[in-house]
Amino acid sequence: MEMRAKKKYQLWMLPIVAVVALVPSQWNTARAIPISFSFTGTGTGNSTSFSLVGSGTVTPYGATTITVTGNGSGGMGSFSNSFVVTFQDGSTLSATSIVTPNSLTSISGEATITGGTGIFAGAAGSYTYVTTAPFTQSTFNFTSTGSGTIIIGSGKVVVPGAWTNNSGTDDPLPVVSNFSHHVQELVGPEQFGSGMLLLDQIAFRSFPGAGPLNSTISNLTISLSTSPLFPNTDNGRMLMSTTYASNVGPNDNMVVYSGPASLTSLGCAGPSPCPFDMVITFSTPFFYDPAFGSLLVDLQYSGETTTEGSLDDALFPLPPGGAVAIVSGASNTDTGTFEPMGHILQFGYTGCTYFLNSGGQSFTSAGGSVNVNVSTPAKCPWSVSGVPNWVTPSATSGTGSTTLTFQAAANAGTAQAATLNVAGLNFVIQEEAASVPGLNLIGSMAHIAAEENWTTSFTLVNKGFTAATTLLNFFGDASDPSGNGPLTLGLVFPQRPIGSDRINAATLENVGLPPNALEIATTEVKPAPTSIIGSAQVLAAGAVDGFAIFQLIPGAQEAVIPLETINASSYLLGFDNTNNVVLSVAVANVSAQAANIPVVIRDENGISIGPLGASISLVGNGHTSFVLSDPVLGFPVTAGIRGTVEFETPAGGQISVLGARTTPLGATKTLTTIPPLANVGTNGGSFPFVASGGDGWQITFVLINAGTTTAPATLSFFDPTGSPMPMPVAYPQTGDYTFTMTPSVAQMIQG
Numbered sequence: 001m002e003m004r005a006k007k008k009y010q011l012w013m014l015p016i017v018a019v020v021a022l023v024p025s026q027w028n029t030a031r032a033i034p035i036s037f038s039f040t041g042t043g044t045g046n047s048t049s050f051s052l053v054g055s056g057t058v059t060p061y062g063a064t065t066i067t068v069t070g071n072g073s074g075g076m077g078s079f080s081n082s083f084v085v086t087f088q089d090g091s092t093l094s095a096t097s098i099v100t101p102n103s104l105t106s107i108s109g110e111a112t113i114t115g116g117t118g119i120f121a122g123a124a125g126s127y128t129y130v131t132t133a134p135f136t137q138s139t140f141n142f143t144s145t146g147s148g149t150i151i152i153g154s155g156k157v158v159v160p161g162a163w164t165n166n167s168g169t170d171d172p173l174p175v176v177s178n179f180s181h182h183v184q185e186l187v188g189p190e191q192f193g194s195g196m197l198l199l200d201q202i203a204f205r206s207f208p209g210a211g212p213l214n215s216t217i218s219n220l221t222i223s224l225s226t227s228p229l230f231p232n233t234d235n236g237r238m239l240m241s242t243t244y245a246s247n248v249g250p251n252d253n254m255v256v257y258s259g260p261a262s263l264t265s266l267g268c269a270g271p272s273p274c275p276f277d278m279v280i281t282f283s284t285p286f287f288y289d290p291a292f293g294s295l296l297v298d299l300q301y302s303g304e305t306t307t308e309g310s311l312d313d314a315l316f317p318l319p320p321g322g323a324v325a326i327v328s329g330a331s332n333t334d335t336g337t338f339e340p341m342g343h344i345l346q347f348g349y350t351g352c353t354y355f356l357n358s359g360g361q362s363f364t365s366a367g368g369s370v371n372v373n374v375s376t377p378a379k380c381p382w383s384v385s386g387v388p389n390w391v392t393p394s395a396t397s398g399t400g401s402t403t404l405t406f407q408a409a410a411n412a413g414t415a416q417a418a419t420l421n422v423a424g425l426n427f428v429i430q431e432e433a434a435s436v437p438g439l440n441l442i443g444s445m446a447h448i449a450a451e452e453n454w455t456t457s458f459t460l461v462n463k464g465f466t467a468a469t470t471l472l473n474f475f476g477d478a479s480d481p482s483g484n485g486p487l488t489l490g491l492v493f494p495q496r497p498i499g500s501d502r503i504n505a506a507t508l509e510n511v512g513l514p515p516n517a518l519e520i521a522t523t524e525v526k527p528a529p530t531s532i533i534g535s536a537q538v539l540a541a542g543a544v545d546g547f548a549i550f551q552l553i554p555g556a557q558e559a560v561i562p563l564e565t566i567n568a569s570s571y572l573l574g575f576d577n578t579n580n581v582v583l584s585v586a587v588a589n590v591s592a593q594a595a596n597i598p599v600v601i602r603d604e605n606g607i608s609i610g611p612l613g614a615s616i617s618l619v620g621n622g623h624t625s626f627v628l629s630d631p632v633l634g635f636p637v638t639a640g641i642r643g644t645v646e647f648e649t650p651a652g653g654q655i656s657v658l659g660a661r662t663t664p665l666g667a668t669k670t671l672t673t674i675p676p677l678a679n680v681g682t683n684g685g686s687f688p689f690v691a692s693g694g695d696g697w698q699i700t701f702v703l704i705n706a707g708t709t710t711a712p713a714t715l716s717f718f719d720p721t722g723s724p725m726p727m728p729v730a731y732p733q734t735g736d737y738t739f740t741m742t743p744s745v746a747q748m749i750q751g
Helices: 002-012
Strands: 017-023 034-042 063-069 079-086 092-099 109-112 139-147 154-159 169-172 176-187 197-204 213-227 254-265 278-288 294-308 310-315 324-330 337-339 341-343 345-351 360-363 368-375 381-385 391-393 397-399 402-408 416-422 425-431 440-450 454-462 468-476 489-492 502-505 507-513 518-523 532-541 544-552 557-562 570-576 582-589 595-603 615-618 623-627 642-648 655-665 668-674 711-716 727-731 736-742 744-749
Touching: 169 341, 176 341, 197 254, 213 278, 324 341, 360 507, 402 425, 425 502, 440 454, 440 544, 440 557, 440 582, 440 623, 440 655, 454 468, 454 507, 454 532, 502 507, 507 518, 532 544, 532 582, 532 623, 557 655, 557 668, 570 582, 570 655, 570 668, 582 595, 582 615, 615 623
Parallel strands: 017 139, 360 425, 360 502
Antiparallel strands: 017 063, 034 079, 034 139, 063 109, 079 092, 154 345, 169 310, 176 294, 176 324, 197 278, 197 345, 213 254, 213 294, 254 278, 310 341, 324 337, 368 402, 381 397, 381 416, 391 402, 416 425, 440 532, 454 518, 454 544, 468 507, 468 532, 489 502, 489 518, 544 557, 570 642, 582 623, 582 655, 595 615, 595 642, 655 668, 711 744, 727 736
């Protein structure tokens, strides 16, 4: 007995050791989180039973054990123990426990983390220690180092996040029997916020109003991996490949589910989105860190039978793509077809991840405030850093979801900007200069469209030899939720670094645009019940020019919005509303003063057809748009005919006008803009490109006499060498569709 006691005492004289054995259950151990922490504590004993219980911050996903050996002095009775734990991420916890030894000579055993509340490695949870071996000591110290995968907290995330409360695009499932196919959906890392996640389920939802969905799959294999590719080309990213193998992550590809599956939903009537009621729980959870790349969801279907239903999808313009993209095709091929869209998905997860409802805010020099929503599971900690002295936050740290307010003070100096770190995500705040020497109005864009099914991309070019300052101002329409006045748009800057490329702005200043350089800003793809429309004005100190492109996402139709740089006495649009062709018109008041804009409508022969005294009234910087032939909002006299409509600039004012023409094309329509003819006088002009003939091209020339007397007009055609080029010509106004091959067409146009 004496020898055994001595042997135990000698073991106690070894250096302080505590071994952590973290045993993950169904974890992706290839990407386990390393854990390092230390304990220090002292106690005083007064009884003989043994237990150790503490509460604090760690809950593991799987089994976690701590084995402790160490040294200490003998003693009797229970003692209280206070200790501090320092974790690898720098967070700490303090706890107190009561220890009652049942042996005079040794301390050894295991402590198992079982549950509770708290914070660890950016995640929330808790623990309880229970030890089961005899020891005695009144003073002890020990340290522990180990590795494992502890993740706490839980939640659900919808991707793309903008579709959480909005339905997307109807994706009818083909009616098939015993069908096999392969689908890869790539989700951009920004859709998962900041923080590491353990993904444990995936869910789909029906498209509202499409009825029930019924699909059974004999075998569905779902694999997840962290892909080096992306669903968009923002900032030079590499787009998803049409070769399946190229999209798979090289380090962590894991089968998370394999077996029969049933996708069954009752659907919903809408217009609100349907619930995520088609859920597949993973048999093996997947550890995903957005910092390492996109999430690839690889679905291989075998023996699918579908009788009805539609899934809810998100659709994006290409280029540049969006938050998700898919490649799909037959199951027995190496490649598939790429589409800039994907199913709207919901992932269940364990862990702490963080989302912001905005990437930044731009202010005028007057300053202002902005509310920022931080979304995260309960008890997940967050903090704010990088705050400049001209910005005041409502809080700098906390736990769980919250709304932060940032107050920007008025700026009396030059333009200023700061990138804050909010819950691990960038939030950009910009503020205009109090004044910019040489700043002048360069031009205006009569129409812009955003949200719902529209995006507008703005391109500004510095044509000068020195750096220029630009100011892009947006103004709304009476139909917008915010009405007339400054219009705040969510903007994306594809040339800027990812993470600092998004900002909300009604006015946007760019200081130091280099010579011959360009900057692009695009409105965010954002689902909404209706689109937002308005106009834009460009101011600059320097030789700046530009244009915009608006795009109708379904059908991938787009058209150019020229920057109107002329302040003309009137603007004239030619229209052809025959054969189901429709002209829409946008008019913007570029002045801060209210304007009453006279409207004159003429037929194709130049005869005024009224209504007499027609006009459009706009508030300062106001905007309106309408279908020209609309019986209520437009001028029904233009229905089914050709002619012109002229908008006269009020005395002392300035306006901007744009036409948009839609032409039937099978089951869809084509979209193009019609630039107005500014009344500034002309001696002729040229078209830099014409095409006709063999590969399906047809071009229509519209010549308008904007004067008051009859005028001759000659239209000549030249080939790429400058030689006269015969072109087939027909005259739809006269009913003469006999094509005449001629290198020059002469006409008399009535005034």
